[in-house]
Amino acid sequence: MASVEIIGPAPSTYTRVARMVCEEKAIPYALKQSPPHSPDVSAIHPFGKVPVMRHGDFELCESKAIATYLDLSFPGPKLIPTDPRHAALTEQWVSLVNTKIDGTLVRTYLLNYIFPKTSDGSPDRKVIDAVVPAVRQEIELLDRAVAKGGFLAGDSFTFADINVMPILAYLKNFPESGSAIAAAKSLSAYFDRLAARPSFQKTAPPPRPQAKAS
Template structure:
């Protein structure tokens, strides 16, 4: 069987989530760095978003669809277990993160990593406007991991793989880093999960390389 090819910018949290999933399952893959809306991405995703996947003559877009395919096509630990309740919890967090948490955090991160200020310094107006949402979501995640140390069930799942890359960027920015530091359960959660080989092995290059 041919090797999986993941196409997308390694700085993308969704690309990193998929790479973590491949690492957790022990599946060999090739990462082809590509920005959104480049020809190789547009050929697979109708809206030019990353990541996209190629596996022989089969292609897929959208990270959840790709993860589901990988889970069924390859052996290894299940990303989406058969247990109905646990699977439901994982899907719940996928939806919450993709539709609510990440979209409300992106403006904050953009204020730091993609500032449009003439001097290139952080856009503090954008940052301050988004900060209440960031703090609320950090508090939400802190409550979520308080009971078991994971987002869903008692073990590491795809829900955690989706959250950790976002938290990693938040740990770089001062206000969100402080908020995570004061979140008793979330700070412990991140410190533990950040030691996983799948997280360490997928550390992305800096955003400055993406802007070249």
């Protein structure tokens, strides 16, 4: 069988998600670190987003679609459950994270620290201060969700957990989100437990710039 190629930069949360799926299922894969909107990526994703995947002559974009394909095509632990309710809860949490929580926590909050658009390159305090209440609310929502069964969907590890872990890893390193996670006891314990998984350890991105004082 042809080998799997995951295309996208290692710091990207969604690229890490696709890589974690490969690691969890022991799928041999190569990582090609092409940035968003590069020719490699735009040839596969209509909006130039990462990750994209190639497997022989099959090309695919969108992290959840890539995860579904890999989960169905390769042996190893099922990351998307087959039980209807467990599968639906997994899908629900992937959807909540990808359609809402990622927008608040990553695109608005984190990216304002990591890639500030201000003229002096400092974080945009107005944008950050405005989003912090929603950051806290969404971290509390995740805390309540994992308090029930120790995982996002039901009481076992699924793709929903893979999908959120790279986001939490960044959030722990920034001031407001870091203190909100520290106060969220169930979420902190969940993060520490899942961060010990080899799939998480092996896909750690290179160190990122820390928050600058504004």
